[in-house]
Amino acid sequence: MELKVINMQGKDAGVLQVNDEVFARDYNEALIHQVVNAFLANARSGNRAQKTRSQVAKSTRKPWKQKGTGRARAGMASSPLWRGGGRIFPNTPEENFSQKINRKMYRAALASIVSKLVSDNRFIVADAINVDGPKTKNFVQVLKNMSLTDNRVLVIVSELTEDLFLATRNLSNVLVLESHQVDPYSLLRFEKVLFAKSAVEDLQGQFA
Numbered sequence: 001m002e003l004k005v006i007n008m009q010g011k012d013a014g015v016l017q018v019n020d021e022v023f024a025r026d027y028n029e030a031l032i033h034q035v036v037n038a039f040l041a042n043a044r045s046g047n048r049a050q051k052t053r054s055q056v057a058k059s060t061r062k063p064w065k066q067k068g069t070g071r072a073r074a075g076m077a078s079s080p081l082w083r084g085g086g087r088i089f090p091n092t093p094e095e096n097f098s099q100k101i102n103r104k105m106y107r108a109a110l111a112s113i114v115s116k117l118v119s120d121n122r123f124i125v126a127d128a129i130n131v132d133g134p135k136t137k138n139f140v141q142v143l144k145n146m147s148l149t150d151n152r153v154l155v156i157v158s159e160l161t162e163d164l165f166l167a168t169r170n171l172s173n174v175l176v177l178e179s180h181q182v183d184p185y186s187l188l189r190f191e192k193v194l195f196a197k198s199a200v201e202d203l204q205g206q207f208a
Helices: 029-042 103-119 136-145 162-168 184-189 197-206
Strands: 002-006 012-017 123-126 153-157 174-178 192-196
Touching: 029 103, 029 184, 103 123, 103 184, 123 197, 136 162, 153 197, 162 174, 192 197
Parallel strands: 002 123, 123 192, 153 174, 153 192
Antiparallel strands: 002 012
């Protein structure tokens, strides 16, 4: 299939021939859901911890005698049954949230998302993406030329230059990634995805 290419001024700059296996694939919602969930789970870190009954700062003295009080028997105040006691199965920093997704599934999900973006007219290809100097207003002008100022935009380039990084880092609605950093979650959460022509070729190379 062919994708329309525009230049930095938002005008037509020809077409780009792309692979149907990557850009014209059926939308597989179940697969995408599984891959995105795994991607987010793998990004989690074990940074929460709870205390066991041996770690809680409570006296180990028996609260009251075993018999004759009319109350339920109790051994110590750090019992998990008591308010302020330890946890039976506490969360630990060593907790592992990772999920395994094989390469074939990941690539299929990525291609399915890209195909959906193309069919929904959310996928834009530019012949080049660069700015003259590290000025935010220069990149804002590029977005204005492409009628993207009102959208949250994901920009994908082959190589992120220092000028482009500095020109976009203060824009809350723009995220710039290199082509090897593309992930399913980022592709889904932005309204528009702006690919440099060279980045599209890099993306196709991942499926070769």
